[in-house]
Amino acid sequence: MTETDIERDVDEAQTAALALANRSDEDRNAALREIADAIEARTDEILAENEKDVTEGERLLEAGEYTQALVDRLQLSQSKIEDIAEMVRSVAEQDDPLGKTLSARELDDDLELYKVAVPIGVVGTVFESRPDALVQIAALGLKSGNAVILKGGSEALHSNRVLFEIIEEAAADAGMPDGWAQHVEAREDVDALLEMDDAIDLLMPRGSSEFVRYIQDNTSIPVLGHTEGICHVYVDDEADLSMAEEIAYDAKVQYPAVCNAVETLLVHEDVAEEFLPAIADRYETAGVEIRGDEATREIVDVDAVTDADWDTEYGDLIVSIRIVDSLETAIDHVTTHGSKHTESIVTEDADRASAFMRGIDSASVFHNASTRFADGYRFGLGAEVGISTGKIHARGPVGLEGLTTYKYHLEGDGQLVASYAGEDARPFTHEAFDGDWNPGRLFDE
Template sequence: MTESDAPTDGVAIARDTDEQVSTAADAALRLANVDETTRNEALYAIAETLREHEADILEANAKDVAEAEAMLERGEYSEALVDRLKLDATKVESIAEMVESVAELDDPLGATQEARELDEGLELYRVAVPIGVVATVFESRPDALVQIAALALKSGNAVVLKGGSEAQESNRLLYDLIREATADFSTPDGWAQLIEAHEAVDRLLERDDEVDLVMPRGSSEFVSYIQDNTQIPVLGHTEGVCHVYVDEDADLDEAVDVAYDAKVQYPAVCNAVETLLVHEAVADSFLPPMVEQYEDAGVELRGDERVREVVDIDPATEDDWTTEYGDLELSIAVVDDVFAAIDHINTNSSKHTDSILTEDRETAETFMTGVDSASVFHNASTRFADGYRYGLGAEVGISTGKIHARGPVGLAGLTTYKYYLEGDGHLVATYAGEDAKPYTHRALDASWSPGRRSID
């Protein structure tokens, strides 16, 4: 159902949302048993359908971008949001390739994670299975809808999708194309659902009886709102207040290149650096060429007092250290040593991604074990924090929490597990009382298959 067809009163929206959630829940039970070959064929069909409808996708996206640019002129949208919204032919092709890369990943379902013999002929297996119904609420980037849907399909999960109103036309068309592409396969109808009304989100959050996981992508305030208004487990994708620390033992030429890439290569995304930290011993030699490169690229810079003793930039405020700019803006601070850098990051970061630039491996180890973030890098740009670059095929988001998944969440983050016990009339009474038989509790190098009885 599209927003133009949807009812406008809250009761009707809640009723229709309930129907969509229930349909997804029914589909999830059937999708969990769809074989890997069928799921992969459906994914390849999605990729081909996107390519065939490139012109339609760009036309729909152009409508969204035109409206967003009008909102930008009125000061209601940011430049970063508009940048994330835009698609072109190259982007459409990269989306199609992303879907194919998901199809080419190993099947996450049915894998035996652990096997143990409890006694002869009594064998316990822990096996990967889908989570069930996954709901996602995200903004701006229409390619996120395809990423999430592709990962859900590959991992056997039904998905409820809620994109931002700024990408409404793009999201509607992409959703319709995904449904069209998968209709001829054995994927259950209704495995993917699209909701649009704000009221539908509030109703969705009440459906802890059939929705198994909610994954919001947005600001910390938005994720907190979701967490505070649902009993469904929440896997939060929040802001990216990322840091690069230039150590006294850094290769300074390399450091300039990495720090530049981390900010300028694509400043609108959550893994772009927002704060640059510089060891006091290299501030005089590093900051002038670094600032020159940033300013040539149009980066608006702010620094603490120690930075401004070396280079002429605007002063930083306390709020700058916790701000995700999402644009060509950057705050810079000089720190005493690696421990001061760690303290600054753990105090101000969003626990997303942070990087140290140094040739001293002991210092790198101190930093990497001391910084409490989902991804911690050594001599690499923070922009590498991405599901595709990690080899996950794609990502549904980057979790800055610690349970149940952390960092870029790909297929593994969309699975849970069941315990399967294979026996042959075994009784608990045999292992109780004075004549109790002992358990063997022997680790097995084996994979579960239905009806398995014994291991040679």
């Protein structure tokens, strides 16, 4: 694709974004349901294309170029496709994020200011190997009235192509504007997109920290970064150890290839001798490779951890374990080595839970729960475009709300600024009130 082609596609996306923002919630929901039905109807076709990606991935795994975790993320199945379709339907069931009155303020009699939720516009996304990411982003973009530029990894090329084709055709059949979703394949197209600050309103890269930093350093477009998840579970000396074992196991084993899986387990020294043998047995049975600090290796027979391990997102059946002497030491470890993604404390002491949760600067901090709950669907957001570890403008799992901004609507009755200036200036009231924007309200009174 040449740069001219990219510019044409982005221009189409800009035009479509304006049209999509004015489609009713009912129309957007109907399109989403059409997409979900089409995905299920073409399951065999999707699986056949996905098999091409997986076969190539396994070849590159044998050559040492891919990891098992990456190949696992590529793999689709009939049940996964059913889950993808249900995810799209769940997005349709969410409340309309557009047109909501976020605040209302009377400036004076019959002069009312409303802050109203609107789409961001054109959102560019670059994401990793999971084919379901393309569907999640497209579904959330459609529901929130945003046009989306979709750039998936080359490792999922065939899967992304067929899924995009299905989405594009189904949305068109449901009457959505042409060009609201664009599919970009070539690596060099990313650099071209980075220069389109006059046309693209937000970039959302999902990948390594290095990749996200590259995007941030090479564009003036606002970037909402979705980077790695170096997540922690801290087992406090006041923990229910049976609960702690289940949480530590679920956080690592339930799906190790994702960013909200635990990578480091911190254990208080007062419970280590009782807790570690039990969790080590569970991990080893599940095929988890354990790397422990010196204190851990005095209790269980595991490999030695390195300094680099504390800063590594494994995305695989590997976990690092450190024994700590206090809650404060656990917090310090997370602050030093964490990626501000998701952390969890297991304790029956409310004060310690509060201290941990207030003392950790991560997008999600849990008490007595697996880190795997850090997910847009599980949070009730319908789905997510990713998990943001930054603080502006959205944080944690980014769903529909994170894809909206706002604008101000002012409803008046002929007021002039001159009336509020000079010696005889009329005072503003500036009083907040409960009410939704309605352009005919003042006429109806």
